[in-house]
Amino acid sequence: xxxxxxxxxxxxxxxxxxxxxxxxxxxxxxxxxxxxxxxxxxxxxxxxxxxxxxxxxxxxxxxxxxxxxxxxxxxxxxxxxxxxxxxxxxxxxxxxxxxxx
Amino acid sequence: xxxxxxxxxxxxxxxxxxxxxxxxxxxxxxxxxxxxxxxxxxxxxxxxxxxxxxxxxxxxxxxxxxxxxxxxxxxxxxxxxxxxxxxxxxxxxx
Numbered sequence: 001x002x003x004x005x006x007x008x009x010x011x012x013x014x015x016x017x018x019x020x021x022x023x024x025x026x027x028x029x030x031x032x033x034x035x036x037x038x039x040x041x042x043x044x045x046x047x048x049x050x051x052x053x054x055x056x057x058x059x060x061x062x063x064x065x066x067x068x069x070x071x072x073x074x075x076x077x078x079x080x081x082x083x084x085x086x087x088x089x090x091x092x093x094x095x096x097x098x099x100x101x
Numbered sequence: 102x103x104x105x106x107x108x109x110x111x112x113x114x115x116x117x118x119x120x121x122x123x124x125x126x127x128x129x130x131x132x133x134x135x136x137x138x139x140x141x142x143x144x145x146x147x148x149x150x151x152x153x154x155x156x157x158x159x160x161x162x163x164x165x166x167x168x169x170x171x172x173x174x175x176x177x178x179x180x181x182x183x184x185x186x187x188x189x190x191x192x193x194x195x
């Protein structure tokens with residue numbers, strides 16, 4: 001069942017298991033949730049605790065993200081996305097999904 | 102397959118999904134598949150100040166393998182029915 005089908009050719013936000021964050025145009029996906037993004041940007045959000053840190057937006061072009069590395073894939077709402085200036089966003093670094101006991 | 106059927110009965114309920122990276126997302130359950138991948142609509146992130154990453158997102162597809170917990174509304178679940186179904190499934194698989 002292709003639950004990513006409604007997201008095709010639209011802009012999506014993807015979080016990976018190693019705590020990275022990508023935004024891009026979803027061009028292709030399969031049942032293992034492997035995805036191919038076009039005009040991919042990796043966004044590294046400024047750490048709110050670290051004064052000297054800065055938000056970075058890195059252009060990556062076409063990117064293939066393997067399904068088992070993906071945590072979630074969100075469909076960006078155009079209006080909401082246009083309101084966000086990523087360069088001014090602050091937050092905490094995402095955790096990975098690998099938790100040590 | 103029991104929990105796939107179980108989740109299908111919860112479609113359109115408001116649920117909270119806790120991911121293995123400690124993010125908690127609340128939204129309306131739109132669909133679920135055989136891997137227990139979940140699709141939520143109108144999501145809100147309780148800790149959007151700490152994790153602003155999903156602020157532009159309204160509809161979210163979550164990969165089943167990265168889900169730690171799903172918080173469900175008590176009223177939506179018939180525990181006895183679920184227990185019976187679990188017993189039946191256990192009998193069949195023996």
